[in-house]
Amino acid sequence: MAKPAPRDQGSTTSLQPRALLVEDNYLSASMLAVVLEDQGYHVDTVGTVREATEALKHHDFTHMIVDLMLPDGAGEDVVRAARQAGSKAKVIVVTGVNDPERLRKVVELGPQVMMKPISGEHLLRAMGGDKPDAA
Amino acid sequence: VTWIDSVLQWFAGGNRPYMTLFHCMDSDVLWIAITVALDLSVAVGYSLIALHWWQNQRGLRNADARRAMGRMRNIFIFCGLCGYVFIPIKMIWPAWRLYDMFMVVLAYQTWRYAWNARDLKVVYRELGRSGELEHELKEVRTESQVKSDFLNAISHDLRNPLHGMLLATEAAAAQLRRGRIDEAQAILEQSRLAAQQARTMLDNLMEAARGGWRTAIAHDVFDAVIEAGLIAAQHRPLAAQRGVTLRIDGPVALQVRTDRWRFNRIVGNLVQNAVKYTERGEIVVCLAPEREALLVSVDDSGPGIAPHHLERIFDEFYQVGNPERDGSKGAGLGLAMARRFAVQLGGDIEVESEAGAGTRFTLVLPGACGEPGPAARREDGDGEAGAPRPGLHHVTAAAGAAG
Numbered sequence: 377m378a379k380p381a382p383r384d385q386g387s388t389t390s391l392q393p394r395a396l397l398v399e400d401n402y403l404s405a406s407m408l409a410v411v412l413e414d415q416g417y418h419v420d421t422v423g424t425v426r427e428a429t430e431a432l433k434h435h436d437f438t439h440m441i442v443d444l445m446l447p448d449g450a451g452e453d454v455v456r457a458a459r460q461a462g463s464k465a466k467v468i469v470v471t472g473v474n475d476p477e478r479l480r481k482v483v484e485l486g487p488q489v490m491m492k493p494i495s496g497e498h499l500l501r502a503m504g505g506d507k508p509d510a511a
Numbered sequence: 512v513t514w515i516d517s518v519l520q521w522f523a524g525g526n527r528p529y530m531t532l533f534h535c536m537d538s539d540v541l542w543i544a545i546t547v548a549l550d551l552s553v554a555v556g557y558s559l560i561a562l563h564w565w566q567n568q569r570g571l572r573n574a575d576a577r578r579a580m581g582r583m584r585n586i587f588i589f590c591g592l593c594g595y596v597f598i599p600i601k602m603i604w605p606a607w608r609l610y611d612m613f614m615v616v617l618a619y620q621t622w623r624y625a626w627n628a629r630d631l632k633v634v635y636r637e638l639g640r641s642g643e644l645e646h647e648l649k650e651v652r653t654e655s656q657v658k659s660d661f662l663n664a665i666s667h668d669l670r671n672p673l674h675g676m677l678l679a680t681e682a683a684a685a686q687l688r689r690g691r692i693d694e695a696q697a698i699l700e701q702s703r704l705a706a707q708q709a710r711t712m713l714d715n716l717m718e719a720a721r722g723g724w725r726t727a728i729a730h731d732v733f734d735a736v737i738e739a740g741l742i743a744a745q746h747r748p749l750a751a752q753r754g755v756t757l758r759i760d761g762p763v764a765l766q767v768r769t770d771r772w773r774f775n776r777i778v779g780n781l782v783q784n785a786v787k788y789t790e791r792g793e794i795v796v797c798l799a800p801e802r803e804a805l806l807v808s809v810d811d812s813g814p815g816i817a818p819h820h821l822e823r824i825f826d827e828f829y830q831v832g833n834p835e836r837d838g839s840k841g842a843g844l845g846l847a848m849a850r851r852f853a854v855q856l857g858g859d860i861e862v863e864s865e866a867g868a869g870t871r872f873t874l875v876l877p878g879a880c881g882e883p884g885p886a887a888r889r890e891d892g893d894g895e896a897g898a899p900r901p902g903l904h905h906v907t908a909a910a911g912a913a914g
Contacts, residue, residue, distance in 0.1 A: 403705050404673030407698065410682035414689075445667075472670030474663060493674035496681040 394418040395503075396465070398428045400446050404433050404492075408441065411496035416473040425449035429457045437465040439503050444465050444471040444482070468502055470494060522609040542608055549614035556621030563628045567635045574643025576635070587624075597744060663718050670710075672705040679705065728855060731771035734764050735805060735879075738771070739796050741778050750786045750794060755812075757786070761798035767805050770880040773852040777860070778807055780845040783873045785811035792869070804858075805879035808871055815866040824862065827851045849874075 395412055399405040400423040410421040418437065422428045425448050431437075432454075440458060442491075455467055464500035467487035473479065482489055488502055520526070524539055525634035547876065568580040657768040686695040743757050767774075776798070785794045792812025799806045816824060825846050846860075853860045856876055864870040 400673060401671050403701050404671060404678060407675055407678035407682040407701070410694075410698065411678055411685060414685035415680070470674075472667045472674070474666060492678045493669040495677050 382496070392416065393438040394420070394435065395441060396428065396431055396435075396437045397421045398425075398440065398451065399423065399470075404443075408455050408496060408499070412500075417502060424436045425451075425453050426459075428454045431474075432458055432461045432463060437463060440465045440467045440487075441465065441499070442467060442469050442487070444469060444473045444478070452482060452485060455482070455487055459486070462507060466504060468499065470499065516750050519606070522606040523604065524607050537691050539607070542611065546607070546611050546746060549611060549618050552618045553614065553621050556625045557620065558622070559625040560628055563625070563631075567632055571635055571639045573638050573641075573645075576638030576642065579638075580635070590858050613859070652737045660796040665712060669712055672709040674703045676709075681891070682761070692810065729770045730768055732766065732768045735767045735774070735798050735807070736763065737763060738774060739778055739798055739807065742775065742782055745779070745798060746786050750789070751788075753789070754791060755786065755789050756793040757782070757796070758793065759796050759798070762800075765798055765800060765880070767876070767879040768881065769856055769876055773856055774876075777852045777874055778809070780849040781807075781809040781860075781874065784845055784849075784872070785809050785813065785870070787872075789813040799878040803878050803881040805876040806873055807876075810869060810871045812869040814861070815868055815870055816864040817866060821862060821864060825860070827871065846872075852856050 394417070395417045397405055397408060397412070397419055399408065399421070405421050405423070412419045417439070418439075420431055422431055423446070426464050428442075437458075440454070440463070442454050443452040446454075448511060451469060451471065455469070456466060460466060466481075469482055469487045469489045470492060471479075471489065472492040479489055490499065500506050516540050524542070524551075527539055564580070564584050568577060568584070571580065584814060683695045683698040683702070686692075739759050741847045743759055749758050754758045782794065782796060789811040790813065794812070795808075797806075797808045797810065850860045853874055853876070857878065858874065858876040861872075861873045861875065862870065
């Protein structure tokens with residue numbers, strides 16, 4: 377039985393991986409947060425580019441999961457902002473965009489691209505499989 | 512040289528005296544007759560060509576073809592005018608017989624031209640047709656672009672609820688593993704909403720596939736009030752669930768002539784949209800004839816639409832944000848389709864909205880109320896006329912009572 381992950385938003389230990397989830401679709405975001413938290417991640421969920429940039433200023437993230445179609449801009453901007461902020465987070469772009477040209481450009485930026493719909497299991501594997509729970 | 516002199520003199524009528532008034536030789540009857548006949552035949556030939564142009568060139572749809580034909584016509588007129596240069600020459604040297612010989616050639620060529628112009632008709636027609644085909648091709652291209660954009664958009668839009676559902680099953684499983692039944696239940700409920708959203712999208716897609724690109728417009732004659740009543744009856748249960756009243760306003764009966772299927776889709780989508788966004792108050796569907804146009808407005812007391820969203824709400828491919836990001840509010844295709852149908856019927860949909868006060872969509876269908884009344888309606892029995900009224904009245908009454 378896995379030990380329950382600390383769900384208290386305030387108390388993040390340096391050992392706990394922290395993920396920034398940039399997704400404007402409420403259902404996808406909340407469900408993915410549940411799945412990730414279940415695996416011991418501390419999850420910050422934001423829905424816009426502006427909020428994501430703000431979050432990057434205040435916290436260090438080990439992982440970022442970014443949607444491309446955001447209400448106030450593109451997920452690419454978030455990826456660039458993370459690079460600029462010197463973030464070492466592993467970035468995974470999860471999107472429903474099926475424009476190969478755009479996706480190619482995203483890949484050139486560095487992150488791994490995964491197409492929606494994707495299961496939490498696949499995503500966790502892509503995130504590195506380091507399950508803090510299992511430790 | 513004497514023989515040249517005699518030839519020149521023969522062309523000019525020999526030793527007959529030249530008559531300035533008629534520009535011919537005294538009593539050279541044979542040659543006068545020949546000249547008149549040739550002049551007439553050339554004139555008739557010219558008229559035929561002119562008539563031919565008038566009939567065919569005007570009808571040409573292709574602008575390039577029309578220009579090309581216009582140029583040919585101008586050249587022809589110029590040549591004709593040049594022919595009359597002979598007249599002053601005759602005054603200096605009245606070589607009447609020589610002139611007639613040229614006229615033979617001219618008459619021959621004119622008639623040959625007039626005769627061949629009949630074949631030109633084929634060319635005209637083909638040129639016109641190529642214009643039409645070009646136009647058609649452009650339309651087909653646009654249509655296929657619309658279709659592929661639409662498919663791209665719907666596949667993009669469908670990914671979101673599917674993605675959410677997939678994650679929701681895992682999230683629910685995770686919560687159940689930890690014994691959190693209530694959380695799991697809440698997640699499953701969310702998942703159900705996402706499934707419904709996906710279903711709405713698929714319904715819209717099916718609808719678009721069935722009728723969105725249907726080109727034939729029917730001219731059904733029916734009572735718009737009855738039709739609107741039927742539509743309202745369909746949506747009243749859901750509205751009632753939210754405590755929203757849905758009513759019809761306007762005349763008791765309003766005979767219109769338009770595509771019934773499209774009318775149903777447009778008004779249905781507008782009402783559906785209003786029901787979706789209105790949490791309290793009422794929705795009023797108001798029908799009114801304005802001169803020959805039919806106005807159908809759907810008023811709601813919903814949250815209204817922010818001005819910067821207003822211009823994008825008919826956007827076909829991307830759902831303009833429902834601000835609270837409520838996934839259950841559908842895919843955002845209904846309005847796009849409603850407008851598309853309205854435009855196909857020669858009309859449009861207008862929208863006015865005030866944040867916090869509500870939104871009014873107005874469908875304008877020009878010419879739909881052009882029929883003067885029941886008498887005209889009977890004349891209009893072209894097989895596509897509306898269903899018998901008494902039966903429908905029953906249905907409306909029943910549906911109204913049920914709602």
